[in-house]
Amino acid sequence: MFGRRGLSPDPQSPPPARPRLTVLTNDNLASAAEAVLKPDPQPAPQAPADEKIQDAARVVQPLLLQRIDSEAASRLDRDELGRQLAGVVAELVAELKLQLNQREQGELVTLLLNDMLGLGPLEPLLADETITDIMVNGAKQIYVEKGGKLQLADARFRDNSHVMAVAGRIVSQIGRRVDESSPLVDARLQDGSRVNIIIPPLAIDGPSISIRKFSKRRIDLDVMARQGNISPEMATVLKIASRSRLNILISGGTGSGKTTLLNALSQMIAADERVVTIEDAAELQLQQPHVVRLETRPANLEGKGEIHMRDLVKNALRMRPDRIILGEIRGGEALDMLQAMNTGHDGSLGTIHANRPREALTRLENMVGMSGVNLPAQAVRTQIAAAVQMIVQISRMRDGMRRVTSVTEVVGMEGDVITTQELFSYKFEGEAADGKLKGRFESSGLRPNFTSRAEYFGLDRMLLDAIG
Numbered sequence: 001m002f003g004r005r006g007l008s009p010d011p012q013s014p015p016p017a018r019p020r021l022t023v024l025t026n027d028n029l030a031s032a033a034e035a036v037l038k039p040d041p042q043p044a045p046q047a048p049a050d051e052k053i054q055d056a057a058r059v060v061q062p063l064l065l066q067r068i069d070s071e072a073a074s075r076l077d078r079d080e081l082g083r084q085l086a087g088v089v090a091e092l093v094a095e096l097k098l099q100l101n102q103r104e105q106g107e108l109v110t111l112l113l114n115d116m117l118g119l120g121p122l123e124p125l126l127a128d129e130t131i132t133d134i135m136v137n138g139a140k141q142i143y144v145e146k147g148g149k150l151q152l153a154d155a156r157f158r159d160n161s162h163v164m165a166v167a168g169r170i171v172s173q174i175g176r177r178v179d180e181s182s183p184l185v186d187a188r189l190q191d192g193s194r195v196n197i198i199i200p201p202l203a204i205d206g207p208s209i210s211i212r213k214f215s216k217r218r219i220d221l222d223v224m225a226r227q228g229n230i231s232p233e234m235a236t237v238l239k240i241a242s243r244s245r246l247n248i249l250i251s252g253g254t255g256s257g258k259t260t261l262l263n264a265l266s267q268m269i270a271a272d273e274r275v276v277t278i279e280d281a282a283e284l285q286l287q288q289p290h291v292v293r294l295e296t297r298p299a300n301l302e303g304k305g306e307i308h309m310r311d312l313v314k315n316a317l318r319m320r321p322d323r324i325i326l327g328e329i330r331g332g333e334a335l336d337m338l339q340a341m342n343t344g345h346d347g348s349l350g351t352i353h354a355n356r357p358r359e360a361l362t363r364l365e366n367m368v369g370m371s372g373v374n375l376p377a378q379a380v381r382t383q384i385a386a387a388v389q390m391i392v393q394i395s396r397m398r399d400g401m402r403r404v405t406s407v408t409e410v411v412g413m414e415g416d417v418i419t420t421q422e423l424f425s426y427k428f429e430g431e432a433a434d435g436k437l438k439g440r441f442e443s444s445g446l447r448p449n450f451t452s453r454a455e456y457f458g459l460d461r462m463l464l465d466a467i468g
Helices: 029-036 046-067 070-074 078-096 102-117 120-127 160-172 221-227 232-243 258-266 309-316 333-341 357-369 377-387 451-456 460-467
Strands: 131-137 142-146 149-152 184-188 194-198 208-212 248-252 275-279 291-295 323-326 349-353 390-396 402-414 417-431 437-443
Touching: 046 078, 046 102, 078 102, 102 120, 120 131, 120 142, 120 160, 120 208, 160 184, 160 194, 160 208, 221 232, 221 258, 232 258, 232 402, 232 417, 232 437, 232 460, 248 258, 248 357, 258 349, 258 390, 275 309, 291 309, 309 323, 309 333, 323 333, 333 357, 333 377, 349 357, 357 377, 357 390, 357 402, 357 417, 377 402, 377 417, 451 460
Parallel strands: 248 349, 248 390, 275 291, 275 323, 323 349
Antiparallel strands: 131 142, 131 208, 142 149, 184 194, 194 208, 390 402, 402 417, 417 437
């Protein structure tokens, strides 16, 4: 049994079955620990308790760390650590004469556990499956997105140092750092959630943490059709487009659902294809057995060793991929991606920030210019028209619902203009009493330009039936 910090176990005593954090001399502390974890039959009012528990944690935590053996604690699972901490916390609460009832002591133990093992006040927000985004604006303000709407959360950090400690814990898990020399960083949590962190002096009002949560629920095109994100006919056409190995660009604003749609489209990729994914922070959830995931790397402390997305795209071409999936096209890698699409890597996918399909083509053209290769505008547009076959536009509307607002084919060139035709569009019709937008997904009735390609895969009849 371990004693207080700095004391060693008695060499004559047999080893315990499981490590203990402290020697508790009070015989009643074991029963006190049991009581702490039970709900109080008459709980105190909730509102003042939150601040009281935060204040108690600020006082108790440093004393708790002095009384436990960190090495022993690291070998315990969460439940066992919680049981043993409950006894120590009960002792400290009594010594400090803190006015906490049993329920509040239980919440204090949970708060301390979250700080020791997890991400502090963010833990309950990460566990809430109805929350899709978490935005920390300094220590005292945390917003979450639920049902497509932002709302202020009850959770708080103690101070900016507490936020920085959690930020450091996040980035250290993937071998990155966040400090004054590297004040902004993209990272991911162990469950795949995407994280952006920016700290002072760039963030004026304190450290900011933005988390795009990893969805544990597998969403495919059929699920999206049931949810009203797309129509069943659109789902069929997108399935055929992906199965027919079209190069597809997913366009949309921030938080519009581009990555979710990309994941759904990728489920049409055959199991025998080799897929290479390239991302700034890995978050794609491909189900295929043969996937190679590549991720960019920031510079080290000396400013060396940075690996850009363009470097990874070039390297991917040497890896014999059947398909290349770019998490987000945002710079000079657009040129390498277009060249890959034009040299036999059919069925490649990527996302781009744009509000309309035509704007997506313009942005793609501008990004080719960022590569440093000086090409005439017509040559760039010819490459785009030959490489990209479909643009899927997705938007987050003001009722919080993500909807695919356009499915547009790239048909070819007329002069120096890229020509397109819209296969489906979303027509807004009004607002219901509950605030939800009303509208319908409408087919243009045009024969898809890729019909002959779908025929090669035996899917042309199904495609024409879906178009109507």
